[in-house]
Amino acid sequence: QVQLVESGGGVVQPGRSLTLSCAASGFTFSNYGMHWVRQAPGKGLEWVAVIWYDGSVKYYADSVKGRFTISRDNSRNTLYLQMNSLRVDDTAVFYCTRGTRPMGPFDYWGQGTLVTVSS
Amino acid sequence: QSALTQPASVSGSPGQSITISCTGISSDVGTYNYVSWYQQHPGKVPKLMIYDVNNRPSGVSDRFSGSMSGNTASLTISGLQAEDEADYYCSSYTARSTRGVFGGGTKLSVL
Numbered sequence: 001q002v003q004l005v006e007s008g009g010g011v012v013q014p015g016r017s018l019t020l021s022c023a024a025s026g027f028t029f030s031n032y033g034m035h036w037v038r039q040a041p042g043k044g045l046e047w048v049a050v051i052w053y054d055g056s057v058k059y060y061a062d063s064v065k066g067r068f069t070i071s072r073d074n075s076r077n078t079l080y081l082q083m084n085s086l087r088v089d090d091t092a093v094f095y096c097t098r099g100t101r102p103m104g105p106f107d108y109w110g111q112g113t114l115v116t117v118s119s
Numbered sequence: 120q121s122a123l124t125q126p127a128s129v130s131g132s133p134g135q136s137i138t139i140s141c142t143g144i145s146s147d148v149g150t151y152n153y154v155s156w157y158q159q160h161p162g163k164v165p166k167l168m169i170y171d172v173n174n175r176p177s178g179v180s181d182r183f184s185g186s187m188s189g190n191t192a193s194l195t196i197s198g199l200q201a202e203d204e205a206d207y208y209c210s211s212y213t214a215r216s217t218r219g220v221f222g223g224g225t226k227l228s229v230l
C-alpha cells in the first residue's frame with residue numbers, strides 16, 4: 001500500500017534552516033510528481049511546492065520562493081524540502097503528498113511533520 | 120493563480136443534503152479545469168474525496184458528488200451523516216498552472 005512518511009520537523013529559531021524528508025513506498029516513486037502542502041495551527045491548507053517526477057521542474061508558492069528548495073532522490077524514494085531563513089509564520093504541519101498528475105490532485109498524504117519556528 | 124473562495128461554514132441535519140461552493144476557478148479559455156475536494160477531520164490527514172470536478176476515488180461514498188458551473192465548483196453531500204462533520208477544501212489547477220491553490224476551507228456541522 002502507498003505510504004508517505006515525513007520526518008525532520010521540530011523547533012527552530014527564526015532565521016535558521018531545517019530540512020524535511022518524506023520516505024515513499026508502495027508505488028513507483030519515480031513516476032509521480034510530489035508536493036509539499038502545509039497547514040498552520042488552526043488554519044487552512046496551503047500549497048508549498050511541487051517537483052516533477054524526474055526532478056526537472058519545480059514550482060513554489062510565492063510565500064516560500066527563494067527560501068525553500070524542493071528536491072528528490074528517486075534512487076532512495078525520498079522527497080526533501082530544504083527550508084532556509086525560517087520565519088515565525090512558517091510554523092505549520094508540513095504534509096508530503098503525491099500528485100496523480102504534475103499539479104494534482106493529491107491522492108495520498110503523509111501523516112505530516114510539525115515545524116515550529118520560535119525564539 | 121487566483122484565490123478560491125469557500126463559505127466559512129455550512130450546516131445540515133442528518134439525512135439532508137448540503138452543497139459547498141468554491142468560487143474563482145480559473146477561466147483560461149481552451150484549458151480544462153481540474154477541481155478536487157478534500158475532507159479533513161480534526162487532527163487528521165486530508166483525504167481526497169472528488170477529483171476532476173466530479174470523479175470519486177475508489178472507496179469514497181457515492182453520497183459525495185461534484186459539479187461545476189462557470190467559475191464555481193460545488194461539492195454536494197447527500198444523506199448527511201454525523202461522520203461527515205469535517206472541514207472541506209477545494210483545489211484547482213489548469214494545464215498551464217505553475218502554482219497549486221486551495222480554497223480557504225469550509226467547516227461542515229451536522230446538527
